[in-house]
Amino acid sequence: MTAGRQSFAGKAAVAGVGMTELSRDSGRSVLELALEASRAAITDAGLGPQDVDAVLCYHMNDSTPAAYLASALHLQDPVWTNEFYSGGTQCASILGDAAMLIESGTASSVLVYRALNGRSGKRMGQTALRIGAGAEEQFSLPYGMLGPVHLFALAAQRWMHETGADESDLAAVVRHSRDHASRNPRAIFRKPMAREEYFGLPYVATPLRRADCCLESDGAVALLVTRTDIADAARPGSPRIRAAVRGGGPGASAMDRAPDVSRLFSSSLAAPLYERAGMSPADVDLAMVYDAYSFVVPVQLEDFGLVPPGESGAFLRAGAADFDGRLPVNPHGGLLSEGYVHGLNNIAEAVRQLRGDAVANQVRDPSVALCTGFGGSLGSAAILERV
Structure with missing residues (x-):
């Protein structure tokens, strides 16, 4: 199943x-x-609140409603608002939703945001017995499935068994993330991690150690997506939204019904994304990969054709994914080290990198960024392109 496939080449840009x-x-x-x-996104775009005519967000009942934010910003009516109940699966494809509003003429400037107190407020990873939606969790809870980390630890174990990957591959992802974050003043974790330190950490759920799991963070990220003519006048150099896809198939999200419990969304979405964008993996020179858990980084790099099968661990260890390497991956430190705003901070960094104004680890002359949104075997992906 692959839904929400669309191409937006030249019609919408991320201006702020x-x-x-x-x-x-x-x-x-x-x-x-x-x-x-x-407010920072609107200002960064060179516009004002009076220019915004749509607001989109995604959340898991842990944020402020889009209509409330529109009111607090004193946006001029009528304002189109919409909310998606979801976490990281939406962070890439919500760019497509914004572009569709622009392409249809419904809006000219769309504010996209994700805001949460993900550490001090409502936290993920806690499962409660209930009836209705999610009721199947009462059958897995007694066996130790206490939240997402346990689910994806099982997927990681199966992936390692099938491919021959080992914990040194996970360590390579974490150490790569921490190294990039060490030069990022926004990052929560700014201390590089030695190999010995990684292997000395306790497991959360085998084979995932504490550092293999993304942060729980408080914070907010916002993007302003506009018509390209507005962006060119107010914020020249704003990256275009080339294509976006959302969907997936059987796999890690529903292990009791999947023929392959380690399969991620990327195996379903890579082909339609490149088809819609009119591109191939060879065109991508910056990868902003949703790194909720360390093992999903090599899986996505291989599924999207950026690294040959079985070579992602060596690719990371050789420095090819460094900000000055052959294919930079998450040069800001990603969700494992910078912070966790359900992936929208990765999209924000893609915009900065394509504009050439990243605060640290600026990639040399990037032109095409792959951005992904992970939710197990469901997710999303988008391609941003520098003008």
Whole structure:
């Protein structure tokens, strides 16, 4: 199943980026965080609140509603608002939703945001017994499936068994992430990690150690997506949204019904993404990969054709994924080290890198960025292109 396939070449651009401090305890309401990031994105685009006529967000009942934010920003009516109930699966494809509003003439400038107190407020990874949606969890909970980390630890184990990958491949992902984050002033974790330190960490769920799991963070990120003529006038150099896809198939998200419990969304979405973009893996020179867990990075790199099968671990260890390597991957440190705003901070960094104004680890002359959104065997992907 692959849904939501669309090409938007030349029709919409990401003109503005805004972001709050990422922390473990913001001491602020989610609305305050959303307002700060949104105002920064609008200003960064060279526009004002009067220019915004649509607001989109995604959340898991842990954020402020889009209509509330529109009201607090004093946007001029009528304003199109919509919310998607989801986490990281939406972070790439919500760019496509914004582009569709622009392409249809419904809006000219769309504010996209994700805001949460993901550490000091409502936290993920906690499962409760209930009836209705999600009721199947009551049957897996007694066997130790306490949240996403246990589910994806099983997927990681199977992936390692099938491919011959081992924990040194996971260590390579984590050490790569920490090294990039060490030069990023926004990052929560800015200390490089030695190999010995990694292997000395306790397991959360075998084979995933604490450092193999993304951060829980407080913070907000906002993007302003506009018509390309507006972007060219107000913020020249704004990256275009080339294509976006959303969907997936059987795999890690529903292990009781999947023929391959380690399969991720990327195996389903790679082909339609390149088809819609009119591109191939050879065109990608920057990969912003959703790194909720270390093992999903090599899986996605191989599924999207960026690294030959079985070679991703060696690719990372050789420095080919460094910000000055052959194919830079998450030069800001990603969700494992910078912080976790359900992937939208990865998209924000893609925009900065394509504009050439990253605060650290600026990639040399990037032109095409692959951005992904992970949710197990469901997810999304988008391609951003420099003008």
